[in-house]
Amino acid sequence: MKKIWIVGMLIVSFLAACTGEKTLEQRFVYEDDKIVDVETGDEYILEDVEEFTVVHSDGTVEKIPLDEAPFYTGAFSAEYLDELDKNLEERKLRLIEEKKMKIKEARNARYAELSNDELLAKFKEGHSDGLELGIQMDMIAELIDRGVIAEDEAPVMLEIEPELIDFDINPEAPIM
Incomplete structure (x- = not known):
């Protein structure tokens, strides 16, 4: 009986030692x-x-x-x-x-009072007057969002290379 008790204690202590150690x-x-x-x-x-x-x-x-x-x-x-x-x-x-969503929402708010035709006319006037390119891109992006012009028309209207276009520009942000 004593041997069974000793063997049982060894088994219990062995199991306790094994379960006490956690893996990483x-x-x-x-x-x-x-x-x-x-x-x-x-x-x-x-x-x-x-x-x-x-x-x-x-x-x-x-x-x-x-x-x-x-x-x-x-x-x-x-x-x-x-x-x-x-x-x-x-x-x-x-x-x-x-x-991008905040820029788009701000852009929508900026031009909310203008109709599609008014915004297009404002862009054309600004483009011919040499308005800052960032503001021109901003207006073009709004015109694209409204479905007035197609995205592939933007480089032609802006008279720049397609890879220079950034529709996520924030014209109100300071330029660094």
């Missing part, structure tokens, strides 16, 4: 743009290509080199960096799209 994937999880250590609550944020900003559970912050992160091993780190790059690219595209 279990201990460190992705959350948005950071990796969280589920055991300590520390958050690892990649803000620089060479180091992590670590926000500890007690609120302290430190910077550590990439290779000193506790999860820094080949596949896991590569997967995180790939995921981070993907998220950053998606965010960048979303911000560009939002900016």
Whole structure:
């Protein structure tokens, strides 16, 4: 009986030792743009290509080199960096799209009081008077949005090469 009890205790302690150790994937999880250590609550944020900003559970912050992160091993780190790059690219595209929509809404508001014919006449007058090219492109973009002219007519009307056209220009923004 004593032997069975000892063998049982060894099995239980062996199982406890095995289940107590978490794999990297279990201990460190992705959350948005950071990796969280589920055991300590520390958050690892990649803000620089060479180091992590670590926000500890007690609120302290430190910077550590990439290779000193506790999860820094080949596949896991590569997967995180790939995921981070993907998220950053998606965010960048979303911000560009939002900016384009704001420019388009502002353009619609700028020319809301003008009819299609009035806007076309205003463009032609401005073009012949040498109005700033950004404002001309802005008017052409509105005319295209309204369906008054086709996009392939824009370079001819502006008298410029097609690759120089930017319909997402904001004529009210300061030029740097």
